[in-house]
Amino acid sequence: NIVAHLGKAVMVVETAYLWREGSPKDKSAGKTYAWPKTPAGQATFLREVIDVVHELPEGKGIGVVWWHPDAIELPGAHIWFGGSCALFRPDGTPLPAAAEFARF
Secondary structure, three states: OHHHHHOOOEEEEEEOOOOOOOOOOOOOOOOOOOOOOOHHHHHHHHHHHHHHHHOOHHHOEEEEEEOOOOOOOOOOOOOHHHHOOOOEOOOOOEOHHHHHHHHO
16 A cells, blocks of 8 residues: 555564564463464564565565564573564574575
């Protein structure tokens, strides 16, 4: 609708998805989502978001920004969603979803 009615470019910002179950305090705990809460599920989610942006008319889909990709779990620290939405494992290695950004 933004492209069709306003002719504006579209960028998805502040998106994220879990690669594992978060801590019991997190809003996502125990909820069912459309994609599995796994590294593969996170990558599928991002791939689908990127596909939608790529398919916008007139090439008006200009990008996707991941919210807090570096929010890895740190002992004794409060991290957004307990690090479960980061694009990196606690040891700093990238998760499969990080590779999806090469498609842009």
